[in-house]
Amino acid sequence: MKSLVSRCPIEEVMQLLSGRWPTLLIYYLKQGTKRFSDLRRDNPTISHKMLSLELRKLEDAGIVERTEFEGYPLRVEYQLTPAGHRLVPLIDALGDWWETTSDGGGHSSSADAEPVASNTVLRD
Amino acid sequence: MKSLVSRCPIEEVMQLLSGRWPTLLIYYLKQGTKRFSDLRRDNPTISHKMLSLELRKLEDAGIVERTEFEGYPLRVEYQLTPAGHRLVPLIDALGDWWETTSDGGGHSSSADAEPVASNTVLRD
DNA sequence: CGGAATCCGCAATGATACTG
């Protein structure tokens, strides 16, 4: 999905949030400031490159703020911007909608649903 | 994005809504019952095949209901299910968030933002 | 440690033709 088809804000947001990682990263960032390697630990399956790319995308969109510490070894921290924080409940609402829609087994609800990417890797 | 990485509902919803078309189709379907060709008119840039694929995906997800009329010429109508209707405001909220975030010019707000895919094609 | 550049395979997408 490279070029926009309409000027519709919905399409523009989806262009930003589409894909497996954006919402997941936002989710983990919700927990507070994270370093690059922290996020890699949170999502073991994302490649070095993808993480870097996705973070930049979110940064450009003003959802994530990047802070670089020049020392050694290089160190960079990421955190949600206010806009990013405002986005969180909307994403949670979608997750909530999904649970109440797809099944009746609400094992965990919106604000507390915990991704478990760490060890549960489901491949086709 | 084929396989899931976590059992997180957020990731599952995104797997469904990711891409350019799902949200756009839901948006147009919000207006009421539509035929296949109506939806093609709404989104001139979607291919015949894609529309068919995306509609099936939404149908399988229980967001869209398909009604087939056996007469001739063949005729099929699509409409949002109750679950689909519940999803609409959530998507609108995202569009709303985008507008208040990316700029300060709130020219139109959530429930009334109108996609104009019909003629405004922006390529990179 | 964090990130950019490169190469490459595969899945998603699009064009076309065919069926009911």
Next chain:
DNA sequence: CAGTATCATTGCGGATTCCG
């Protein structure tokens, strides 16, 4: 009109390597 099947193409996403 609506949908499927087939084939060609694109570009995402992953592995690797080099730079700061």
